[in-house]
Amino acid sequence: MTKQLAARGARAGLVMAMAALMMGAAVPTSAQNVPVPKPAPKGRDIQIGASSPITTGTTQAQPPDPVIPDPRRNVPVNIFSTFDANQKSQAARVSAYLSSLQTLVGNFVQVGPDGSKTTGDFYIQKPGKVRFEYDAPSPVELIADGSSLAVRDRKLATQDIYPLSQTPLRYLLSDRIDLMKDTNVVNVTADDMFISITIEEKQALIGTSRLMLMIGAKDGQLKQWTVTDPQGYDTTVAVYNLDTSKKVDPSLFKIDFTNYPTPPG
Numbered sequence: 420m421t422k423q424l425a426a427r428g429a430r431a432g433l434v435m436a437m438a439a440l441m442m443g444a445a446v447p448t449s450a451q452n453v454p455v456p457k458p459a460p461k462g463r464d465i466q467i468g469a470s471s472p473i474t475t476g477t478t479q480a481q482p483p484d485p486v487i488p489d490p491r492r493n494v495p496v497n498i499f500s501t502f503d504a505n506q507k508s509q510a511a512r513v514s515a516y517l518s519s520l521q522t523l524v525g526n527f528v529q530v531g532p533d534g535s536k537t538t539g540d541f542y543i544q545k546p547g548k549v550r551f552e553y554d555a556p557s558p559v560e561l562i563a564d565g566s567s568l569a570v571r572d573r574k575l576a577t578q579d580i581y582p583l584s585q586t587p588l589r590y591l592l593s594d595r596i597d598l599m600k601d602t603n604v605v606n607v608t609a610d611d612m613f614i615s616i617t618i619e620e621k622q623a624l625i626g627t628s629r630l631m632l633m634i635g636a637k638d639g640q641l642k643q644w645t646v647t648d649p650q651g652y653d654t655t656v657a658v659y660n661l662d663t664s665k666k667v668d669p670s671l672f673k674i675d676f677t678n679y680p681t682p683p684g
Contacts, residue, residue: 482528485657506607509614510598518595525661532652546594548672569674578679587630
């Protein structure tokens with residue numbers, strides 16, 4: 420029993436990284452005791468890595484060095500600040516891009532709050548369906564079937580269930596979205612590399628979390644996102660080798676409640 424609890428404790432760090440950090444501060448329908456992650460390393464202003472550029476289509480690119488921004492920087496004190504025409508135009512561009520996606524397949528690199536990196540593959544089928552598969556030795560998979568989000572541990576044959584509607588992931592999975600109307604945008608910036616849009620969510624019982632979406636300024640493609648949880652810890656996920664034409668097997672998005680029962684609360 421002690422070993423099982425220890426294993427679940429180790430897995431909880433990944434659950435926090437993917438479901439509570441990358442996806443926001445959602446509360447699982449099967450409540451778990453999740454340890455507080457380590458603080459993010461100091462000095463996390465934007466630093467551009469020297470790896471090969473992220474590409475789209477079927478051309479295989481090398482894993483990128485994720486840009487590690489601080490989603491809290493440059494956020495206006497007054498969240499009701501107005502946006503100028505250029506900011507609105509950039510937000511509209513990102514909204515149109517996200518709305519145009521129907522399927523998206525690729526690879527990802529995740530940087531956790533402690534600076535650790537994990538890699539894997541992901542599959543998106545809109546609306547509402549996604550699957551993240553971590554490379555070995557991680558046994559974790561993340562699956563959304565349109566209404567629920569499951570964080571599965573293949574080794575322990577268990578999974579935690581989250582309402583998809585309570586996670587910022589829904590912004591990437593919505594059939595159509597207007598960021599300025601459908602979300603609480605608190606910051607829009609653009610430079611030669613990225614268009615960055617920061618969305619803030621406030622939940623009475625949990626606190627405030629932020630999601631920063633980063634889109635390539637030149638190609639208009641999704642590059643990465645960073646989530647800051649209510650405790651101030653952030654997780655960044657960079658995506659690459661993106662393919663919008665590949666057909667995705669619908670069975671990838673099926674949540675298995677038979678072989679992966681949800682533990683009682």
